[in-house]
Amino acid sequence: MFTVKVENTLIAHCETIVKTYNFGKRFTANGTKKQQLTGIIGQSVVMSFFNLDLVDGSGGCDNGVDLIVNNKTIDVKTMGRTTDVRKNYTNNFLKLQDYFKTEIYIFCSYHKTKRELTVCGWIDKVSFIEKRRFFPKGTIRTRTNNTTFTTFADLFEIDNCHLNDVVDIPDLKQQLNF
Template identity: 85%
Template sequence: MFTVKIENKIISHCETIIKTHNFGNRFTANGSKNQQLTGIIGQSVVMSFFNLGLVDGTKGFDNGVDLIVNNKTIDVKTMGRTTHVRKSYTNNFLKLQDHFKTDIYIFCSYHKTKHELTVCGWIDKASFIEKRRFYPKGSIRTRTDQTTFKTFADLFEIDNCHLNPVFSISDLKQQL
């Protein structure tokens, strides 16, 4: 894992984009504006690693493809947190996104108060399917701190320890 400080201009850009575009265009489980903002920030930061600009929202729904690198379709999945990420932490993935034509998932965590993005690792879709755990809508999930939440949709989980480790931006770029 590696962590980068997010530039204020990226956060400001994403806040503006969220006000002018609706990124929740699925038939259900679209996420709040705050959750959408978390995702757009994560996606924009990763896009900036590859000099692909920032999310602009003008192309509409992306069918789960946030960027293409070396002819591989990539979906950046970002969870918002208020703590530093640990290897034992889990990443969530909504089942309804499973059908998208994505080759690779990059899992990230956005520290909401420190404005930092941690790239937890990446995994190809076939390996993700092998290693993930499924929880139906309404399941009670217990976090490592023993707090719980009820899943609002069918959900897959994968732990950070099951992702391909990355140690820097250049390492991520080289691996992909």
């Protein structure tokens, strides 16, 4: 895992994009504007690693393909947090996104108060399917700090320890053969 500071200009850009475009156009579980902002921030930061333009939102739904690196379709999944990420933390993935033709997932956590993005790791879709755990809508989940939440949609989980670890941006690029 590695963590980068998110620049205020990038956050401001993402806030404008989320105000301008509706990224929640699924039939259910669209996420709040705050959750959409978290996702757009994570996607934009990762895109910046590869010198790609930031999300502009004008293309509508991206069908789970946030970026293409070395001819591989990649979806950046970002969870908002108020704590530093630990190896034993879990990443959530909505089942309704499972049909997208994505080859790789990069899981990130955005620390909302520190304005930092942690790249937790990445995994190819085949390995993700083998290692994930399924929880149907309405399941009560317990976090590592013993707080609970009820799943609002069918959900898959994968722990950080099951992801391909990366130590910095060059390592991520090398592992993805950029």
